[in-house]
Amino acid sequence: MIERKLESELEAHLGAKEISLIVGPRQAGKTTLMKFLEGKLKVRGERTVFFNLDIEGDRRHFSSQEEFLEKVRLEIGNQKGYVFIDEIQRKENAGLFLKGLYDRGLPYKFVVSGSGSLELKEKIKESLVGRKRIFELDTITFEEFVNFKTDYKYRDKLDDFFKVERNKTMYLLKEYLSYGGYPRIVLSETHNEKLSVIEEIFSSYIDKDIKEFIRSRRVNVYADLVRLMSVRLGSLTNLSELSSILGVSLPTLKSYLWYAEKTFIIRKVSPFYKNRTKELTRSPIYYFVDIGLRNFGTGKFGRLIHPEDLAMPFQNLVFNILREKIKRSGAQIHFWRTKDGAEVDFVLLTGEGVVPVEVKVQEFKKPKVTRSLRIFIKKYNPSRALVVSLTSIKPITVHNTQVFFISVFDLLGFSPDQLLYG
Numbered sequence: 359m360i361e362r363k364l365e366s367e368l369e370a371h372l373g374a375k376e377i378s379l380i381v382g383p384r385q386a387g388k389t390t391l392m393k394f395l396e397g398k399l400k401v402r403g404e405r406t407v408f409f410n411l412d413i414e415g416d417r418r419h420f421s422s423q424e425e426f427l428e429k430v431r432l433e434i435g436n437q438k439g440y441v442f443i444d445e446i447q448r449k450e451n452a453g454l455f456l457k458g459l460y461d462r463g464l465p466y467k468f469v470v471s472g473s474g475s476l477e478l479k480e481k482i483k484e485s486l487v488g489r490k491r492i493f494e495l496d497t498i499t500f501e502e503f504v505n506f507k508t509d510y511k512y513r514d515k516l517d518d519f520f521k522v523e524r525n526k527t528m529y530l531l532k533e534y535l536s537y538g539g540y541p542r543i544v545l546s547e548t549h550n551e552k553l554s555v556i557e558e559i560f561s562s563y564i565d566k567d568i569k570e571f572i573r574s575r576r577v578n579v580y581a582d583l584v585r586l587m588s589v590r591l592g593s594l595t596n597l598s599e600l601s602s603i604l605g606v607s608l609p610t611l612k613s614y615l616w617y618a619e620k621t622f623i624i625r626k627v628s629p630f631y632k633n634r635t636k637e638l639t640r641s642p643i644y645y646f647v648d649i650g651l652r653n654f655g656t657g658k659f660g661r662l663i664h665p666e667d668l669a670m671p672f673q674n675l676v677f678n679i680l681r682e683k684i685k686r687s688g689a690q691i692h693f694w695r696t697k698d699g700a701e702v703d704f705v706l707l708t709g710e711g712v713v714p715v716e717v718k719v720q721e722f723k724k725p726k727v728t729r730s731l732r733i734f735i736k737k738y739n740p741s742r743a744l745v746v747s748l749t750s751i752k753p754i755t756v757h758n759t760q761v762f763f764i765s766v767f768d769l770l771g772f773s774p775d776q777l778l779y780g
Contacts, residue, residue, distance in 0.1 A: 360506045360541055362391055364495050369395060371491060372440070372467060377460060379486075380471040382495035383622035383647055384563050387541045388471040391495065392442050395469065405439035411448035412566075420449050423458050430466065438465045447472040453485030460489045473567060473621070496622070497648040498539030499682070500675060501770050504530055506544065520767040527767065528748075535671040536660045538650020549660050556654045560584075567621055572614070579604055583614050587624055587644055588655025591670045592703075594641040594695070615644075622647045625681070630692035630705040630712070632738075638695045645677045665719075672719040672766070673703060676746050679769055680704060680715065680777070687774045700730040708778050712740050718747045722763055725754045735759045742780050 364380075368391070371378050380388050389410070396406045407430055409416045419429040430441055446452045456470065498506070505513050507530055512519040520527045537543050537552055540559060546552045560581075568577050583604055601611040618624045624644045631637035646652035649671045653659040662668055680691055689708045695701040704715040714734050727745070735743060735757050743761045746769055753762045760780075769777075 359390065359394060360387070360498060360502060360544060361510065362387060362495065362502060363499070364493055365391060365394070368469075368493055369398070371493075372399070372469070374491070375467070377456060377486065377490040378467075378469045379490045379492045380469070380495055381492060381622075382471075382473070383497060384473040384567060385540055385542060385559050386495050386497045386622075388473070388495050389444050390541065392444060392469060392471055396440070396442055399440055405434035405437065406442065407433040407439065408442040408444070410444040412445045417448065420455070423455065427459075427464075434466075436465065439467070441466045441468050443468065443470045445472060446470045457485040457489065460486070496539075496678070497650075498541055498544055499678070500531070500534050500539075503534050503539060503544060517767070517771050520765075531766075532662065532668070535649060535668055535675065536653065536662045538648045538653065540648060540650060543650055552660060556650060556659055560651065560654060563621070563623075568617065571617055571621070576606075579606055580614050580617070583611070584618060584623060585655040587618070588646065588652045591645065591652055592643055592673055594638070594643060596641065623651070625677075627677070627691060627693055627704075630694045630707060636696055636698075638697065643693055645674045647678075649674050649678075668719050673717045676715070676717045676766060676769070677704065679766070680706065683769075683772060683774050683777050687778060689774075689778055694734060696733070700733045702730055702734050705734075706778060710779070712738055713742060713744065713778060714738075714740060715744045715746060718745060720747055721749045722747050722751050725751060725761070725763055727754070727756055727761055731761075732756060735761075 368378060368380070372395070380392070382388055393408070396408055399406050409419065411417050411420065419426050430439075434441075446456070449455055456468065459468065501516065504516065504519075504527075508519065540556065542555045542559070543552045546555055564577055564581055568580055572580060583600070586600065586603065597608060597611055601608050604611065606614070615624075615626075619626060624646055626642045626644055628642050629638050629640070631639045650659060652674060653662070653671065658667060662671065677691070684691060684706065687708075689706050692705045692707060693701070693703060694705050694714070702714045703717045706713040706715060714731060716728060716731050722745075731743060731745075739757065740759050743756075743759055745761060745763045746766055747763065748765055749763075750765045750768050751763045753760050755761070
């Protein structure tokens with residue numbers, strides 16, 4: 359099993375009465391993680407029962423709360439026990455169903471997962487206020503990937519590994535940027551095996567999730583949208599242009615993008631601005647939850663041959679790391695662009711100010727600050743700015759702003775406070 363950082367958080371929450379609600383992309387490892395937790399509970403002598411709503415034999419027990427509880431009592435009795443429910447989004451009115459179970463004051467702890475957040479974060483959100491805690495499980499992170507690939511020998515000293523094993527580190531980085539982090543792909547050994555897996559993951563996502571959600575025969579248009587977004591990774595999104603290319607109405611396009619977000623394919627980043635006349639204020643940009651799926655959409659899955667092929671996957675990786683770092687800090691992540699072409703890849707917005715972040719997939723020998731970053735610094739006077747690349751060098755000062763040149767490997771070791779406040 360590939361160790362997941364979320365495991366310890368989930369295990370700690372098993373003692374809470376709240377429903378533990380695990381959401382994330384299809385085939386990100388939710389079922390495996392739940393089975394692992396169930397196995398730990400069984401070793402401790404706890405009573406457990408596991409349901410998977412993708413399995414017809416399990417699904418038939420969900421026709422009513424009473425019928426479901428009859429099955430639970432049959433398996434673990436009326437005493438304390440743990441009830442695991444996988445793929446809850448298959449259940450109609452799942453939120454009300456879980457709310458009714460929770461409000462009965464049963465002696466059971468519920469651990470529930472779903473591949474999409476359509477049910478879990480929208481309808482269930484209203485029903486389960488104060489009754490659940492959401493845990494988001496993405497595909498394998500770069501840190502989890504490196505630990506797995508090095509047999510967990512350096513789990514407590516990855517910083518040292520990155521410094522000492524430079525060649526191995528760069529090899530692993532390129533492999534991750536090429537193939538992404540779906541567990542089955544990480545575990546597959548050959549390129550052809552990995553390609554077969556990503557094709558199956560994408561077709562399964564379209565057939566099992568999207569056909570059900572959009573209830574339309576035009577799922578091929580939705581698939582084309584995902585491919586188009588993969589080519590336009592990190593670019594401004596012109597909705598009118600996209601709707602014209604795909605041959606769908608603007609409302610339909612907006613709903614498709616919404617579905618892609620809520621099923622953990624892409625994530626939207628909105629612009630940062632203070633001056634409406636000079637800075638872009640409306641068009642968002644999108645990044646992919648999994649870099650490998652993005653590469654599959656461009657036709658370059660596992661085939662990042664040229665140096666320029668690495669630029670956007672690397673920027674996507676930095677976005678994913680930044681997002682993970684700030685998710686419980688209250689900070690926000692934006693981008694900045696002006697109408698005359700100046701741009702900063704990311705702007706971290708905190709209650710105390712902003713931290714601009716530039717991303718460059720290169721090895722710096724000496725400090726170099728782009729014209730765009732200088733413009734941003736002069737305009738907003740942040741106390742610090744970050745340039746994330748493949749190497750770290752000494753910081754410099756630009757207009758009273760300290761500009762730190764750090765490697766993506768340094769970034770992995772940053773705490774939220776280090777990232778946001780120094």
